[in-house]
Amino acid sequence: MRVSRRDNITSMIKKDSSADLTAAADIGGTQIRAALVNRDGAILHETRGDSTPERGIEDTAVRLAELIHEATANAKGVVGLAVSTAGPLNPDTGTYDHPPNLTGWHGKTMKPDLERLTSLPTAIGHDATLAALAETKFGPFKNSQNLVYVTISTGIGGGIVANGQMVTGSTGQAGELGHITVRTGPGALSCAVGCQGCFEGNASGPNIGKMARQAAQKAPRSAAKMIELADGDIDDIDARIAFLAAEQGDPVAEQVVRQVIENIGRGLASILAVLDPDGIVVGGGVVHSLESRWDEVIDAVRTYGLPRYETRGVPVSVTQLGDDVSLIGASVLSFNRFGQR
Numbered sequence: 001m002r003v004s005r006r007d008n009i010t011s012m013i014k015k016d017s018s019a020d021l022t023a024a025a026d027i028g029g030t031q032i033r034a035a036l037v038n039r040d041g042a043i044l045h046e047t048r049g050d051s052t053p054e055r056g057i058e059d060t061a062v063r064l065a066e067l068i069h070e071a072t073a074n075a076k077g078v079v080g081l082a083v084s085t086a087g088p089l090n091p092d093t094g095t096y097d098h099p100p101n102l103t104g105w106h107g108k109t110m111k112p113d114l115e116r117l118t119s120l121p122t123a124i125g126h127d128a129t130l131a132a133l134a135e136t137k138f139g140p141f142k143n144s145q146n147l148v149y150v151t152i153s154t155g156i157g158g159g160i161v162a163n164g165q166m167v168t169g170s171t172g173q174a175g176e177l178g179h180i181t182v183r184t185g186p187g188a189l190s191c192a193v194g195c196q197g198c199f200e201g202n203a204s205g206p207n208i209g210k211m212a213r214q215a216a217q218k219a220p221r222s223a224a225k226m227i228e229l230a231d232g233d234i235d236d237i238d239a240r241i242a243f244l245a246a247e248q249g250d251p252v253a254e255q256v257v258r259q260v261i262e263n264i265g266r267g268l269a270s271i272l273a274v275l276d277p278d279g280i281v282v283g284g285g286v287v288h289s290l291e292s293r294w295d296e297v298i299d300a301v302r303t304y305g306l307p308r309y310e311t312r313g314v315p316v317s318v319t320q321l322g323d324d325v326s327l328i329g330a331s332v333l334s335f336n337r338f339g340q341r
Helices: 055-073 111-118 127-138 200-202 205-218 226-227 239-248 253-277 287-290 291-304 308-312 322-338
Strands: 021-027 031-038 041-048 082-085 122-126 147-152 156-162 277-284 316-318
Touching: 021 055, 021 322, 031 239, 031 322, 041 287, 041 322, 055 111, 055 322, 082 111, 082 127, 082 322, 111 122, 122 127, 122 322, 127 147, 127 277, 127 322, 147 253, 147 287, 156 200, 156 253, 200 205, 200 253, 205 226, 205 253, 205 287, 226 239, 226 253, 226 322, 239 253, 239 287, 253 277, 253 291, 253 322, 287 291, 291 308
Parallel strands: 021 082, 082 122, 147 277, 277 316
Antiparallel strands: 021 031, 031 041, 147 156
């Protein structure tokens, strides 16, 4: 009889609700990570592997459990396990709801498998929401009770903490900040799910590339540097090339980047107006590409924001936690849910 890999995981991880350590994990469309994290948010040991979600959620659960065992091998005890994951999903059950980057996982959860394979109580949360939780603990707005995290990258999403609690909504899918409207009219682009003029459609990485290609097609002579960086093929222009060409003086690329900055300003100003948080923390690849021009982003938020931000200042900062922000957020969730002090 063939023995499955999940049956080979026989050792149990000791649960200790008074421990200063927790197991934490992160599931993305391309990579899974597991870590041993302390109460100060320091990652003491980390393991990682490929997500390969097309192999099925059960297979990923087994491989993630193996990584968790490896990451916690030298720990005498951990309070529990929390998992940050791309969604959408219901955080109470961990059940996915048509996740675009986790093929075949709709209507399924790995929570029971992880609890059985690790012997640890397991909490699951959306990665952006847990990023917001991490920022309230360790970021520039530490100890904030009202905070928003926005990631601006391949897509645009967000996490919300209000009155010290994670905001998940009626189905666990709150925080779709990428679909607020930032542009109208014929020049407004749509996101992948068809929201016309939304934040994601007009400031995410793929759509910045689309904006740059359209602009280069209209004025190829003025876009010479962009086209050169794309080895002469307009179809190969992407966001990275657009930002680089703008730095090198390409006027068409510069126009695109200025439009992106305006769109981000509109989006963040709208979030400030609706939620009135103590602050917004932003991260993601597009943000990193704009760090040298961050003053312009803040000016754009001020331009489109309510008058109070003229006097109070614009409470928007770039994350200091980098790519670990959601993993650290998972550790905070685990300590909050399962730990004792």
